[in-house]
Amino acid sequence: MTTSELRPASNSLRWTISDCLAMTGRNVRRLMRAPDQVVFTLLSPIMFTLLFRYVFGGAIRGLGNINYVNYLIPGIAVQTAIFTAGNSGFALAEDRGKGFIDRLRSLPMARSAVLAGRVSADTLSNAVGLFIIIAVGVAVGFRPESIPGLLLGVLLLLGFALATCFIFALVGMYASNVQTVNAATFPVIFPLTFASSAFVPTSTMPSWLRAFADHQPVTIVINAVRALTIGNVSSAQREQLFAGQSTSSLVIQSLLWALGIGLVFGSLAVRRYNSTSI
Amino acid sequence: MVADSLVKTFNGTVKALDGVSFEIPQGTVLGLLGPNGAGKTTAVRVLTTLLKPDSGRASVAGIDVVARPQAARRVIGLAGQYAAVDEALTGRENLLLVGSLNHLDRRARQQRATDLLDRFDLSDAADRTLKTYSGGMRRRLDLAAALVARPPVLFLDEPTTGLDPRSRIDLWSVISDLVNDGTTLLLTTQYLEEADRLADQICVVDHGRVIAEGTASELKDRLGGTLVEVTLDDDGLAAAAVGALSGVGDDHDSVKREGSVVRVATATGPATLTEVVRRLDAAGIEFAGLQLRQPSLDDVFLALTGHAAEEAATAPKSKPSRRQKEPVS
Numbered sequence: 001m002t003t004s005e006l007r008p009a010s011n012s013l014r015w016t017i018s019d020c021l022a023m024t025g026r027n028v029r030r031l032m033r034a035p036d037q038v039v040f041t042l043l044s045p046i047m048f049t050l051l052f053r054y055v056f057g058g059a060i061r062g063l064g065n066i067n068y069v070n071y072l073i074p075g076i077a078v079q080t081a082i083f084t085a086g087n088s089g090f091a092l093a094e095d096r097g098k099g100f101i102d103r104l105r106s107l108p109m110a111r112s113a114v115l116a117g118r119v120s121a122d123t124l125s126n127a128v129g130l131f132i133i134i135a136v137g138v139a140v141g142f143r144p145e146s147i148p149g150l151l152l153g154v155l156l157l158l159g160f161a162l163a164t165c166f167i168f169a170l171v172g173m174y175a176s177n178v179q180t181v182n183a184a185t186f187p188v189i190f191p192l193t194f195a196s197s198a199f200v201p202t203s204t205m206p207s208w209l210r211a212f213a214d215h216q217p218v219t220i221v222i223n224a225v226r227a228l229t230i231g232n233v234s235s236a237q238r239e240q241l242f243a244g245q246s247t248s249s250l251v252i253q254s255l256l257w258a259l260g261i262g263l264v265f266g267s268l269a270v271r272r273y274n275s276t277s278i
Numbered sequence: 279m280v281a282d283s284l285v286k287t288f289n290g291t292v293k294a295l296d297g298v299s300f301e302i303p304q305g306t307v308l309g310l311l312g313p314n315g316a317g318k319t320t321a322v323r324v325l326t327t328l329l330k331p332d333s334g335r336a337s338v339a340g341i342d343v344v345a346r347p348q349a350a351r352r353v354i355g356l357a358g359q360y361a362a363v364d365e366a367l368t369g370r371e372n373l374l375l376v377g378s379l380n381h382l383d384r385r386a387r388q389q390r391a392t393d394l395l396d397r398f399d400l401s402d403a404a405d406r407t408l409k410t411y412s413g414g415m416r417r418r419l420d421l422a423a424a425l426v427a428r429p430p431v432l433f434l435d436e437p438t439t440g441l442d443p444r445s446r447i448d449l450w451s452v453i454s455d456l457v458n459d460g461t462t463l464l465l466t467t468q469y470l471e472e473a474d475r476l477a478d479q480i481c482v483v484d485h486g487r488v489i490a491e492g493t494a495s496e497l498k499d500r501l502g503g504t505l506v507e508v509t510l511d512d513d514g515l516a517a518a519a520v521g522a523l524s525g526v527g528d529d530h531d532s533v534k535r536e537g538s539v540v541r542v543a544t545a546t547g548p549a550t551l552t553e554v555v556r557r558l559d560a561a562g563i564e565f566a567g568l569q570l571r572q573p574s575l576d577d578v579f580l581a582l583t584g585h586a587a588e589e590a591a592t593a594p595k596s597k598p599s600r601r602q603k604e605p606v607s
């Protein structure tokens with residue numbers, strides 16, 4: 001058999017899709033073979049759930065008639081989505097470090113498939129992680145007001161998770177190992193997830209912090225998911241919980257943030273991937 | 279395959295490639311021989327489209343790798359310096375993934391994976407994850423992955439570095455077979471013995487430059503045919519021996535000392551051997567060992583670079599007779 005018979009031209013859309021699927025499959029398989037890694041990522045959100053539900057929850061004020069656990073779980077879910085997205089950075093740094101990316105680069109595959117396969121796999125793993133976290137939430141008393149609202153919230157969250165994967169992927173394209181990815185992202189992730197409405201209403205924060213917390217994307221997404229799951233609230237509560245914003249406005253802002261983050265970091269990551277070789 | 283005046287500088291200062299040129303006729307093997315840091319991997323990375331050269335041209339099977347990288351990727355196979363296989367997958371899954379990314383259809387890639395696993399003696403381990411593989415098995419799988427799409431041009435970057443002698447010899451025979459199938463091969467190595475054994479032509483590289491090229495025997499001829507090697511008890515005695523032996527051999531700088539060993543390059547081995555014994559005897563210098571041998575590529579390297587090939591010491595020490603070029607069959 002000659003080479004040309006064996007390897008057809010690879011510039012068609014069909015090959016691009018098949019390459020993306022092959023890479024996603026490989027990445028998912030890796031995740032399934034190391035479930036401890038996924039479980040480990042879920043450990044801290046689960047601990048936070050228990051801690052805030054049972055230890056701090058009783059002391060949190062400013063929620064009116066809203067049950068704190070219903071307030072808490074959307075925050076935990078967004079935190080889970082961000083932590084799980086971190087794997088995009090870790091796994092890319094590892095693949096680069098081990099020379100696996102070099103092997104891929106020497107193949108006539110679609111270049112976009114490396115990144116696409118990575119973020120797809122991590123978004124799938126995010127779906128599983130969110131399912132587990134919501135199940136834990138239900139076990140400790142989380143009762144979403146509407147199931148369609150919950151499903152919409154999860155979809156929104158997955159879109160945001162996908163965008164977040166690109167941020168980590170970009171870091172993973174520069175960092176030489178997992179520790180570096182961690183060190184580079186932790187100082188950003190930590191304030192974004194905690195200086196947010198995840199655990200306490202921003203109305204309880206000092207005004208300078210509240211100004212930041214109310215407008216940063218993590219709060220926007222948490223509030224959107226919360227607004228979708230918590231049901232009707234009075235206008236006073238809307239003022240306190242969501243800085244007066246309507247559910248639809250929160251959802252649209254979340255989508256715009258996800259789109260913006262995905263486009264900016266996605267194209268930076270693609271640029272980086274392409275620039276390091278011919 | 280052609281590399282023409284390749285230059286690659288890292289961080290503005292490290293000249294990894296400083297004008298490297300070589301040519302590999304179709305179906306032949308070029309050994310790129312050099313110590314750690316010589317620029318071998320960088321040369322391979324340029325030729326396999328992984329790295330853009332600062333200047334110079336590179337082509338594989340007539341395809342310019344900078345202008346048409348994707349076309350070049352269709353004709354090359356690469357087994358890099360570190361086995362680039364996926365630890366978490368099985369041997370078969372690794373080959374199927376590469377087959378899929380080479381766009382072989384399902385039947386073709388399954389058949390190919392089975393054939394390669396068989397050929398590389400990995401059938402028993404085919405469905406185990408690589409965590410259970412030995413270093414030699416990983417290397418073989420990595421090589422198999424490079425061969426999935428039957429590339430006519432193959433790159434092997436230090437394929438046996440870090441392997442035990444037994445695995446090294448196994449891998450050599452596999453590579454010899456490949457070469458018989460007509461594959462064009464660029465092989466890099468720090469092991470002089472390996473280049474001698476596998477390559478038709480050898481390029482010696484050091485500090486990003488080709489400092490010598492030719493067949494193994496041509497390179498050996500540069501040292502003047504035969505070596506008389508005298509081993510003494512210490513460096514001082516060896517220095518004295520160099521004095522006593524001045525003028526022996528083919529020309530004024532035929533006598534060289536390395537530690538407590540003195541070597542005399544000569545075209546007329548036995549006569550020189552007698553002369554050496556006579557002179558040392560006359561000077562009253564006792565020696566611990568004396569032998570007449572063909573120069574090894576280690577000697578060539580030492581003569582060319584003025585320093586030993588750093589890693590050569592870790593290569594399995596072999597008797598001079600094994601260093602003779604064996605017909606690759």
Ligand SMILES: Nc1ncnc2c1ncn2[C@@H]1O[C@H](COP(=O)(O)OP(=O)(O)O)[C@@H](O)[C@H]1O
Nearest residue numbers: 288292294312313314315316317318319320321
């Ligand atoms: N990505 C890189 N960044 C900076 N320096 C590099 C890089 N790759 C190689 N080098 C340097 O270039 C030189 C040649 O390296 P390399 O081609 O790996 O040598 P070899 O494969 O012969 O051991 C070395 O000095 C090495 O440190």
Ligand SMILES: [Mg+2]
Nearest residue numbers: 318319359436
């Ligand atoms: Mg190298």
